Amino acid sequence: MHAENDRNDPQEPGGHVPVMLERVLELLAPALDRPAPVVVDANLGLGGHAEALLAAHPSLHLVGIDRDPTAIERSAARLAPYAARTTLVRAVSDELADVLAGIGRPRIDGALFDLGVSSPQLDEAERGFAYSYDAPLDMRMDREEELTAESVVNTYPVAELIRILRDYGEERFAPRVAHLIAKERAREAITSTKRLAEIVRTAIPAATRRTGGNPAKRTFQALRIEVNAELTALERALPAALDALTLGGRVVVLAYHSLEDRLTKQILTARTRDTSPPGLPVPLPAHQPRFALLTKGAELPSEEEVARNPRAASARCRAAERIREAVDES
Known part of the structure; x- marks a missing residue:
């Protein structure tokens, strides 16, 4: 997991930007400049974007969705x-169509x-998302779910x-890490973030450890995605949101690692292509694209924002x- 893979600026006094x-x-804005518009914030978090949209x-x-009850509670206070x-619903983003219905x-x-x-989730040690704290290996966004990072690892x-380390963490030393995890868990169950981070560090060659930040970040990212089925949720939720949009309606996606961004690009490209x-000689109406891209490629945060909030760097x-x-709607 990227240390900067966080949606908010912790340095802002009185709240998160x-x-x-x-x-x-x-x-x-152009999509919301109409009578009584409706917007879905599919990953509500602390409600920062939601608050700004409601004020503007x-x-x-605003319909806010989040699987984390703590996020719903804190957003409700903020909003x-x-x-x-506002309508705040505790649900996974891929339940978007059901929530709207x-x-x-x-x-x-x-x-x-x-x-x-x-x-x-990052800053509360007991959630087990971060390798910078010693905590139980949890990583569940919804702590009522059964699967934990500890279960996956052991x-x-x-x-x-x-497969998980390679596909979700893009870890090129995935076999080395996985085999060392297996060796260590046979000796004693791996239950803490600190021990897992140390195992990963040992598995990564010394020359590679000297660059690229904490060597555990890719493994932690992979486990978090597996535990919370994040890519599966996005794969279903984004098309559902596109289907629900009115004419002139818009969707915006902020991704924080290449897997999320690649999947977003694939889904949006498929919807903006003439088939x-x-x-x-003439395009068939049924095959003309229903959507148009508003961004050229993926847009990045400004240098000023990254300087103010290093965690935004990967957005x-x-x-x-x-x-x-x-x-069939026309």
């Missing part, structure tokens, strides 16, 4: 002045995905560990707009 806030507001658009209704215009708002004008880990077959068979922003209704 969300990453790329001005750009997010700018990208969503006096008739906006209390806007309580009449359940509150009678199946169509939305905007959607925001602020992926990654929020400050409380029970997954070596081949599965290698007419090649060679036709990548992509956005798209619905430009055409689906054929």
